Amino acid sequence: MADHEGLFPGAEPDIAALIADRPNLTMDPADGLMLEGVALATIARDLGTPCWVYGAGTIRARLAALGDALRGAKLDHAHIHYAVKANDHLAILAIMAAEGVGADVVSAGEFQRALKAGIPASRIVFSGVGKTVADLRLAVSEGIAQINVESREELAMLSAVAEAAGRVVDIVIRVNPDVDAETHAKITTGRAENKFGIAWDEAEAVYGYAATLPGLRALGLAVHIGSQILSMAPFRAAFGRVGELVERLRASGHMVTRVDCGGGIGIPYGAEAAPSLGDFAAALAETLGGLGLDLMLEPGRWLVAPAGVLLASVVLAKQTGTRRFIVLDAAMNDLVRPAMYDAWHGIVPVSAMDSAGPVTAADVVGPVCETGDTFARDRMLPLLGPEAVVAILDAGAYGAVMSSTYNARPLAAAALVDGDRYAVISPRQDIAALWSRETVPEWLSDAAAPSY
Structure with missing residues (x-):
């Protein structure tokens, strides 16, 4: 690797x-x-x-470049949610808020930082493998846009929280596509042995289970295979597998309207070749662009x-x-x-x-x-x-x-x-x-x- x-x-x-x-x-x-x-x-x-x-201007320029690449690939239904874990300073988050960017958070602290900086809950996605009941209560009470659920057990926890609050929460199911991101082992998150997401061969059953639970509205899938990815091959493999799963779920009668594609696109720290935003957008368009989905991206490192x-x-x-x-x-x-x-x-x-x-x-x-x-x-x-x-x-x-x-x-x-x-x-x-x-x-x- x-x-x-x-x-x-x-x-x-x-x-x-x-x-x-x-x-x-x-x-x-x-x-x-x-x-x-x-x-x-x-x-x-x-x-x-x-x-x-x-540099604030640098961040704005990179946001504009990513937006241009998405539009160039005719991905008009792609939305950017900045991965707060990359840099959670209020000033950085305020730039994102001013540019109309949403947030991807992995803790209650990050969620409240994003709110403090002016990013509304309606543009915040809650990811992470270890959300507590207190985390879920906070997210539900604030009207969070989406929760990325990582296990059958978390589905049951969230359903109980949502039902107790009298709310219906939009969710997507994070799947583990068992794809090697070809990056450092400590920041690889999409292989079968990693702690993240739902095992690939259990994804359809878990999606069906989510559809039966009160307080939850299952709308789609999420995938994130790692960080500092410089090759398009892992993205194509993961997005391709997810696209096939979308079609199988729809064929089984399930509603699937969105896919959260995660983040992970890397940068050249030294003499490495910089990944092409155009190639990344093309990989998205070729694998998921024809399925009538709302797509969500969660860049962090690449932006800041x-x-x-x-x-x-x-x-x-x-x-x-x-x-x-x-x-x-x-x-x-x-x-x-x-x-x-x-x-x-x-x-x-x-x-x-x-x-x-x-x-x-x-x-x-x-x-x-x-x-x-x-x-x-x-x-x-x-x-x-x-x-x-x-x-x-x-x-x-x-x-x-x-x-x-x-x-x-x-x-x-x-x-x-x-x-x-x-x-x-x-x-x-x-x-x-x-x-x-x-x-x-x-x-x-x-x-x-x-x-x-």
Whole structure:
């Protein structure tokens, strides 16, 4: 199985190629690396590092490109629901709300974040394998658009909740098509051994069962086979199987009017070929487009990953034996993807002068007390001295949202760029906030200190 989260074959792109492949980035000779119209050096100076920076214009442009591709394939009944798990910041969700995009949520917290940002419940879909009764009650009480049900057991839970509330809830049945997404094993979700969805050979029986339950209106199917998918073959295989199931269910007398196609389309983090939106839309059109269905898409990473960078400053550069280490003030608690998935992220000096210097191999690491706190190995980078700032690219998805305070490190600040202006959207967490929720039992503070 291909591992698109890890290192890719062939030569890694150099700094110039990384910038050239990203239209939202430019290197100004005086101001250095620019995200849209703002110098990242300015944000690093004003907010300090580590710091997340997102581009609102980049997100809007990617939404427009996806919409154009869908319309070009005559998929006029396709609707976008942003996967909130990729980046749940209220500012990012507010952009989606302003653009008329719906949301795909996987927890009560994400649901309430989407509502807070202005996305109405009528445009929110609730996915996920472990919805609790409390989650379902909240969704039903708010009039959620759709719940993607993942098991026979969840159907019974939801039916009881809906009936008690006197509501009828629109649902789709998530099926597991047993298709290999050809991506990292930890983000593959559509194989038979994965925890997600209903087994393929049980799907028709479960759909029939759903149709008998009070409080539920079964309208269709859902499928999501994984994340960071760069080939169209897995999509075609999964959508093709779902299309055949739609026809069988209809032949059995069931109403099937919609298919939630999930998300998963990947991005090139390095030198990989970018997946074609036109090819993706064509795969949808050829497999599901002729069935008179409302189609739903749940992109996350594709929309927001290229819109974000993580700024970090060099603490020091050190030589240990034959290895050169560049130690940053950002760490795995900020961006865990390299430690969790061996994920590759481009790293670009923010200063134009630094970027133009001669390069040598270096390991880029953070200060956390884990060997896994490594952003890159043998990366060709210029000699960077203390306080030099670098941008870790394509960090807008599964970055800040997965951050922690491990090693008692406060959460980083965040800024939103929009054209030539920017605003702080999250201040740096105060050190004291790390223990603001903690208390010490009275008997501990009253205990006499032992003598050792």
